[in-house]
Amino acid sequence: MKNKLFEKYFVFSPYFWLVLFFFIPLAIIFKISISVSEWGMPPYQDIFLFDNGFKINTTLENYVYIFSDYYYIGSFVNSLILALISTFFCLLIGFPLSFYIATSNIRLRNILLVLVVIPFWSSFLLRVYAWKIILQNNGILNVILLNLGITSEPLQLLYNQYAVIMGIVYTYLPLMILPLYGYLNKFDLNLIEASKDLGLNRTKTFFKVILPLSVPGIVAGSLLVFIPVVGEFIIPEMLGGSDRLYYGKILWEEFFVNRNWPGASALAFSGIIILVLPIVIFQILYSRWSQKNEI
Amino acid sequence: MKSSLIKSTVIFLGLFFLYFPILVLIFYSFNENKRVMVWKGFSLRWYNELFNNEQIIEAFIISIKIAALSATFATILGVMIGYSLVRIRKIPFKSFYIFLSSTPLVLPELILGLSMLLFFISLNNVIGFPSSRGQLTIFISHVTFCIAFVAIIIQARLTDFNKNIEEAAMDLGYNYTKVLYKITLPIILPSIIAGWLLAFTISLDDLVVASFTTGPGANTLPIVVFSKVRLGLSPEVNALSAILMFALIIIGLFYFYFNKKFKH
Numbered sequence: 037m038k039n040k041l042f043e044k045y046f047v048f049s050p051y052f053w054l055v056l057f058f059f060i061p062l063a064i065i066f067k068i069s070i071s072v073s074e075w076g077m078p079p080y081q082d083i084f085l086f087d088n089g090f091k092i093n094t095t096l097e098n099y100v101y102i103f104s105d106y107y108y109i110g111s112f113v114n115s116l117i118l119a120l121i122s123t124f125f126c127l128l129i130g131f132p133l134s135f136y137i138a139t140s141n142i143r144l145r146n147i148l149l150v151l152v153v154i155p156f157w158s159s160f161l162l163r164v165y166a167w168k169i170i171l172q173n174n175g176i177l178n179v180i181l182l183n184l185g186i187t188s189e190p191l192q193l194l195y196n197q198y199a200v201i202m203g204i205v206y207t208y209l210p211l212m213i214l215p216l217y218g219y220l221n222k223f224d225l226n227l228i229e230a231s232k233d234l235g236l237n238r239t240k241t242f243f244k245v246i247l248p249l250s251v252p253g254i255v256a257g258s259l260l261v262f263i264p265v266v267g268e269f270i271i272p273e274m275l276g277g278s279d280r281l282y283y284g285k286i287l288w289e290e291f292f293v294n295r296n297w298p299g300a301s302a303l304a305f306s307g308i309i310i311l312v313l314p315i316v317i318f319q320i321l322y323s324r325w326s327q328k329n330e331i
Numbered sequence: 332m333k334s335s336l337i338k339s340t341v342i343f344l345g346l347f348f349l350y351f352p353i354l355v356l357i358f359y360s361f362n363e364n365k366r367v368m369v370w371k372g373f374s375l376r377w378y379n380e381l382f383n384n385e386q387i388i389e390a391f392i393i394s395i396k397i398a399a400l401s402a403t404f405a406t407i408l409g410v411m412i413g414y415s416l417v418r419i420r421k422i423p424f425k426s427f428y429i430f431l432s433s434t435p436l437v438l439p440e441l442i443l444g445l446s447m448l449l450f451f452i453s454l455n456n457v458i459g460f461p462s463s464r465g466q467l468t469i470f471i472s473h474v475t476f477c478i479a480f481v482a483i484i485i486q487a488r489l490t491d492f493n494k495n496i497e498e499a500a501m502d503l504g505y506n507y508t509k510v511l512y513k514i515t516l517p518i519i520l521p522s523i524i525a526g527w528l529l530a531f532t533i534s535l536d537d538l539v540v541a542s543f544t545t546g547p548g549a550n551t552l553p554i555v556v557f558s559k560v561r562l563g564l565s566p567e568v569n570a571l572s573a574i575l576m577f578a579l580i581i582i583g584l585f586y587f588y589f590n591k592k593f594k595h
Contacts, residue, residue: 042508047415047422050408050478054431057475061450065442068449078452133345136338148342150587155349157583158576160536161553165560165568166352169359172564174368176355206352259437267439269539273561284441291445301449304442315437320426 062308069301070094080298098302108286108303115283118197119265122204123212123258129205130212130257135246137213138220149217156210164274167203168194171275195277203271208264212257219253263311283307353576360569367564377570384567387555394535394552397466401473402530408474409481409526414515416482417489435479444543447472451544464546472544473534480533481526484590488522489515525590528582535579 071080072095085091102108137148155163170177171193178190193199227249231241269284276282283303291300360378364371381387412432415422422428435443451461451468461468496518500510516523538553545554559565 042511043415043419043421046411047419047428050412050415050432050482051428053408054475054478057447057450057471058431058435061446064449064453065446078456129345129348132341136341139338140342148346150584151346152349153587154580154583155353157532157586158353158579159553159572161538161556161560162356162568162572162575163352165556165572166356168560169367169564169569170352170355172368206348209349263437264439267441269441270557284439287441287445297449300445304445307439307442311439312434312437316430316434319433320429324426 065301065304065308068298069098069305070096071098071298073098073296073298078297079295098298099306102299102302102306107281111281111286112283112306114280115266115268118200118204118268118280118282119262122201122208122265123261125201125205126209126212126261127254127258130209130216131250131254134213134216134220134253138217139225145221152213153210160207161270163207164203164271167199167206168274171199171202194275197276197280199275199277200272200280203275204265204268207271208261211260215256215260216250216253219250219256223249259315263315266311267307356569357573357576360566360573362566362569365566367566367569377566378574381567381570381574386550387552387567387571390550390552390555393466393549397470397473397551398531398534401470401477401534402527404470404474405477405530406481406523406527409478409530410485410516410519410523412478412482413485413489414511416486432479432482435476436483438476440476440537440539443476444472444540447475447540448543464544465549468544468546469541469549469551472540473537476540477530477533480529484522484526484529485519488519492518521589525586528586528589532579532582532586 067083068080071083072093073080081093083092083094085093133152137145137152140148169175172178173190173192173194175193177193178187181187181191182189227245228241231245236244267284268282269288272280272282272285287300287303287307290296290303359367361373361375362370363374363376412428416429416432447468448464451464455461492515497510497514500514501507505513536553537551538557541551541554542557545551556568556571560568
């Protein structure tokens, strides 16, 4: 009897907290996204009206509004492209790095792994700020380029989409390396030797042995980079210019500048459906599957 | 020989890429000049100004307070989730439970921040609380999205954990509660500390969620720093960066120390 009580306490304390402070807020976003907007405070009508009998007062207008305006769709597409490019570069840098760390001897391996992940612990905002210093017109990169004679006058490196990609790749790289390393570390390095003994050359060994075995790591790392980058607000705000608008920025402005709460909620809820839901379903299925196989 | 040269080069370039910006930041923090980019000479002037900047000091204290409190709450609740998911078979609506405890990991901060803000506003309309947003609302939001990070660490630790020890203790007459407090929790203590450190750092570093849920008298450090560097550079922020990077990296090393223990 006592065990039961104790188990309930353990299960339901966090359950209660998360339903109250996580699920209900998400439900509220949904509720406001289907509310009729109006001038006032709060700037939307209630979805249940009681004045002349009971009436449900909802609309899909906010979704129609954001999905029919290129301003919103274009920004979302910009964010998806940005996330795709950044994920690609993280993979391009992260893969060889994790591979060589995983194939180092065990003492060096742990030191290298800590060295790679430690910058991730230092402040995110300040790491982005560091790139602002590096990419200034009279910043260190321009000084190097000028001295090498590559350019004759300082380049405008800051406040464009390339600076944004640079900042994102830099700050998100450890999120790619960790899961990649996790999987590469697990597999037996003798497989590489074996494939060489069987006459496969380097390229073939890479594509036939190493790459297939690291697919789960690549998927995990890519998701960890891709999803938050789509919603990224700070990096475009600090390093980006007006050449491109992103999802995070228009969501922020829709709420704080335009004061269109239903519109901002519709944007946020669309983001949840398009980005997060597929992954959550995947996770639940995966954890069920792995639990079944364990028993 | 050739391949080991490639290997060293890749690792060296990778580490250079990761550390170069941090070193640049620290280097410029010692610049005497008010114009950050023009080197005038070595000086500790901006460190001095930093320690006399009341706005930054106050924000720092608020941030530490919120981070310590939310990390503690998130750790307690996260340990409960990690334990429940691994050890307790009967969880009502288990898929929903997993959904609640893992979604904050992948939800963009911006959406989370917006949902918390709208929640607090709605709650205020219904029950008249919280009448204004501030440290309490930031604290609640931070606990909510830190729980998931702690839960995942504890879950991983308990999955590796040898159940036989718990069962042996049961056989020796320990009851359920006693096994938990005398056996399980002490063994996973390093992971609990690692989880707390992670939650503490995430809370200390958060700008987006805090920006949504802040109110009068609750400017956290990232909010103040962001307002200073959004449009330009600030020599005081350079000095702050150097100190903060150093402190956070030490916290990170502790995290690795505690989290590594369980792997062996």
